Amino acid sequence: xxxxxxSPGVYLMKDSHGNIxxxxxxxNLKRRVQSYFQNSxxxxxxxxxxxxxxxxxxxxxxxxxxxxxxxxCHLIKEIKPFFNRKMxxxxxxxxxxxxxxxxxxxxxxxKDIILNKDYLYFGPYINKSTVxxxxxxxxxxxxxxxxxxxxxxxxxxxxxLGLCNGICLGHPTAIEQYHNSIRNIIALLNGTDMSILExxxxxxxxxxxxxxxxxxSKYRDFIESITFIMNKEKVIEFTESNKNIAVIEYLxxxxxxxxxxxxxxxxxxxxxxxxxIKEMCSFIKKDILTCFKNEDLDEAYKVSKDALDExxxxxxxxxxxxxxxxxxxxxxxxFKNGELDRALLELLLKNENHFL
Numbered sequence: 224x225x226x227x228x229x230s231p232g233v234y235l236m237k238d239s240h241g242n243i244x245x246x247x248x249x250x251n252l253k254r255r256v257q258s259y260f261q262n263s264x265x266x267x268x269x270x271x272x273x274x275x276x277x278x279x280x281x282x283x284x285x286x287x288x289x290x291x292x293x294x295x296c297h298l299i300k301e302i303k304p305f306f307n308r309k310m311x312x313x314x315x316x317x318x319x320x321x322x323x324x325x326x327x328x329x330x331x332x333x334k335d336i337i338l339n340k341d342y343l344y345f346g347p348y349i350n351k352s353t354v355x356x357x358x359x360x361x362x363x364x365x366x367x368x369x370x371x372x373x374x375x376x377x378x379x380x381x382x383x384l385g386l387c388n389g390i391c392l393g394h395p396t397a398i399e400q401y402h403n404s405i406r407n408i409i410a411l412l413n414g415t416d417m418s419i420l421e422x423x424x425x426x427x428x429x430x431x432x433x434x435x436x437x438x439x440s441k442y443r444d445f446i447e448s449i450t451f452i453m454n455k456e457k458v459i460e461f462t463e464s465n466k467n468i469a470v471i472e473y474l475x476x477x478x479x480x481x482x483x484x485x486x487x488x489x490x491x492x493x494x495x496x497x498x499x500i501k502e503m504c505s506f507i508k509k510d511i512l513t514c515f516k517n518e519d520l521d522e523a524y525k526v527s528k529d530a531l532d533e534x535x536x537x538x539x540x541x542x543x544x545x546x547x548x549x550x551x552x553x554x555x556x557x558f559k560n561g562e563l564d565r566a567l568l569e570l571l572l573k574n575e576n577h578f579l
Contacts, residue, residue: 227253231288233295236306237279245273245306248295250288256280273306286480286494287472289540293489296532316531317354318346319452321409327372327390327398328405330358345412347531348455357452360445361411362386364423365404372401411449414456420449455535459526462486462534466524467551469511470541471570481507482546483514486524487533490514504567511563515551 232252236245236259249255259274266274285291299307322329324341332355336344348354362368368386370379381387389397410416427442463486470482474494483491491514495506526534541548549566 227256227282228284229253230284231286231291232282232284233291233298234280234282235298236273236277236304237281238276239278241279243302243304244276245304246295246298246302248288248291250291252282252284256282269306276306286474287545289472289482289536289545290489290492292536292540293533296536300532316347316349317351318344318348319354319358319412320344321405323405327401330362330405330408332358343409345452345456346459347526348452349531349535350451353448353451356444357448360448361408361419364419364445365408367401367404369401412452412456414453414460420446420453423449455531458535458538459531461538462526462530463524465550467515468541468548469507469551469567469570470546470548471507472546481510483511484537485515487526487530487537489537500568500571503571504564507567508563511551 229251231248231250233246233248234252234256235243236247238244247255259270259277283294285294317332317334318336320331320333321343322331322339322341323343324339332351334351346354359368363386366386366388367390368381369390370381370387372390375391375393377391378389379387379391382389382391388400390401407416407419411419423442423446427439427446430436430439430442466486468482468484470484471479472482473479476497478494478496480492480494482489491510493510495503497503540546547570549570551563
């Protein structure tokens, strides 16, 4: 245990039969693995059970924490260790679907995509229960939680509770309001109109000011569940729009690492030692040209259920302060007219002190 390295990596916990029962990642392997074997009342029941089953462990070193994240994700999907419950099976991923093929649009949560021009999908999402809470929040807030929207001239149960605007009664005004609410929800999920979320925040503040903490807490839960699905939409949009990326992460005062990413996959990685900036540009440019030579930069890219975990890791990494990156445009012209050279030079000059 004392000889464990303090570098990033992945650790694999094994039972008495040599089976891998848990895979984890760490920025500091020694500190993380030791934490399992320290007596602590703060350990969860899951950790206690895991600890009681550990008879041996192994580890794999990585140069960066990002690589540890990606390797952990890959190994969990491949090995499916018993104690890894956070990494959901791809079949458990869900989508939001808005069906507009009937007289009354419907918002539902589903795990399947059906090709239909009148079906609008958002996702995929990892946590089904949170998505269901978000949809329920949007319906309740907009008073479109009707239990029988196709029924006419008779109120549903939710109408009396103030959760339905009366579309079940067939009022033209209620029908128009229902359709407007659906359009506003679509705009929210598309990220083009945040007015619903802003209105919720205002009502939460107002309820708190009126000392109605129960209602304020309700609006807070609404906002949290909706923010969750909005953040997932940002990940998907970013990954699909910016699918070809070059990343540089500085390891220490002597070296850095290059990652070339396409969509949710790391196509290439290489460690470099510092030298003159122009030499670095030349080396990196050669690797980029070689890596993407056989790649179709214009190829359409969609984030599938299987790709969501990796897409989330890459998105979080790029948005952190650990790396510098630039996006390679979706056309081959980036390799012409010196555009790639200028992008590389600009990227390296952001941290030119490393080369001095």
